[in-house]
Each structure stands twice: as structure tokens, then as C-alpha cells.
Amino acid sequence: MSIPTPPAGKIILTYEDYLDLPDDGNRYEILEGVLHVTPSPTTRHQRVSRNLQRIIDAHVLEHDLGxxxxxxxxxxxxxxxxxxPDLIFVSHARAEIITEKNIAGxxxxxxxxxxxxxxxxxxxxxxxxxxxYGVCYYWLVDPDTTTVEEYRLEEGAYNLVSRVTGNEPFKPEIFPGLAVDLSKVWA
Structure with missing residues (x-):
């Protein structure tokens, strides 16, 4: 299945157009020139995001990874x-993409x-x-099914590395030594 592209003859939106979008509580993204609008996330979504961010951040800080x-x-x-994205990790090796305003890469x-x-x-x-665009790892976290899927980029496509459900320990390939207690993520 391909991603949506603008119909022939339609305008492709750019970063300059993105900067002109209103600050109205919606989340705007432009993906391959197509505008996508999403309402602000729910409290459940935010809790899962916060909990996972705290776990990843503690590991990254402890091991000075980025x-x-x-x-x-x-x-x-x-x-x-x-x-x-909901969460982003940039390693020290790629720190040059971190700018004052955004992640540029x-x-x-x-x-x-x-x-x-x-x-x-x-x-x-x-x-x-x-x-x-070369994002090495991509995780999909589903609070409804309590599932985490980790994908690794290989030859231009994502391949599933692991899929964990419920409160199984999640041991992400990108962070050797980390075992995520998913019961703390879904809480």
C-alpha cells in the first residue's frame, strides 16, 4: 500500500507552508507534501508516552547514549x-541533526x-x-492491545525485530541491556 500523494496538479505543501499553520491545539504534519491533522492526544496516550519516555530517557542518560x-x-x-513523532531518540553519533528549533534529519x-x-x-x-528518510528504528506502541512492535530499517524497508504484548519484558535491540517492564508503561 502506498502513501497518499497529492492528486495531479495539486500543490505539494512544504516546510514554509507548515510554519504558517495555526497554533490551535491540533497536531499538524506534512508527509510527502500532504497535510495531516490530528486532534491533541488523550490522557491515556499521554500517560503511555510519558511512562515510556521516562524509562528510555533513564537508560539513555545512564549509558550516555544521546x-x-x-x-x-x-x-x-x-x-x-x-x-x-511521540518520542524521538538521537544518538551522540547523529547529534548534529539537533537544532535549536527542531530535529533536522x-x-x-x-x-x-x-x-x-x-x-x-x-x-x-x-x-x-x-x-x-532513513530512520533506523521504528516502534509502534498500542495501548489498546498493550503491544509494542520494534522495526529495524533494512534495505529501505522495515522488518519486525520483536513484538511484545501485555506485561512481557520488552528488550529493544536499539538499547542493549534495557529490559522495559511494560506494566510500568501501561499504568
Whole structure:
């Protein structure tokens, strides 16, 4: 399945257009020139995001691996692809993509927390865009099914590395030595 592209003859939106969007509580993203609008996340979504961010951030800080960021923060993948992932990890090796205003390039890891409004976009459109621009690891976190899927970029496409459900320990490949207690994520 391909990502949506503007119909022939339609305008492709750019980062400059993105900067002109209103600050109205919605989350705006431009993916391959197509505008996507999402209402602000639910409290459940935010709790899961916060809990996971705290766990990842503690590991990253303890091992001096880089930096963890959370939404809203723009990730500028190209002039026509600007995303706001839920969580972002940038290793020290890629620290040059961290600017004062945004992340200007492909992070090492992007995490999307699924909701009914975003599930299809996160699984298809964003996965395609993140792979296209070289995001090495992509996680899909589903609070409804208490599932985490870790994907690794290989030859331009994501391959499933692991899928954990419920309160099984999640041992992400990108962070050797980390065992995420998912019961603390879903709490």
C-alpha cells in the first residue's frame, strides 16, 4: 500500500507552508507534501508516552547514549515531510541533526503511540516516510492491545525485530541491556 500523494496538479505543501499553520491545539504534519491533522492526544496516550519516555530517557542518560525528546517537536525529514513523532531518540553519533528549533534529519529511533485516529497513518504512511528518510528504528506502541512492535530499517524497508504484548519484558535491540517492564508503561 502506498502513501497518499497529492492528486495531479495539486500543490505539494512544504516546510514554509507548515510554519504558517495555526497554533490551535491540533497536531499538524506534512508527509510527502500532504497535510495531516490530528486532534491533541488523550490522557491515556499521554500517560503511555510519558511512562515510556521516562524509562528510555533513564537508560539513555545512564549509558550516555544521546538524547530523548517527546512531542510536540518537529522532525524535518525533508522540505515536504515534517513529522511530530511521540518520542524521538538521537544518538551522540547523529547529534548534529539537533537544532535549536527542531530535529533536522532522521533520528535513530521514532516511536508512535497508536490511537484510533492515527493507527492507519502510523502503520502505513509514517512507516513509509520514516523508512524513506532513513530512520533506523521504528516502534509502534498500542495501548489498546498493550503491544509494542520494534522495526529495524533494512534495505529501505522495515522488518519486525520483536513484538511484545501485555506485561512481557520488552528488550529493544536499539538499547542493549534495557529490559522495559511494560506494566510500568501501561499504568
Amino acid at each position: 538524547e530523548v525528546f517527546y512531542a510536540p517537536l518537529d522532525v524535518i525529514l525533508s522540505n515536504i515531510s515534517i513529522a511530530q 532522521a533520528p535513530d529511533l521514532v516511536v508512535e503511540i497508536l490511537s484510533p485516529n492515527t493507527s492507519r497513518r502510523d502503520k502505513i504512511t509514517k512507516a513509509h516516510v520514516y523508512a524513506l
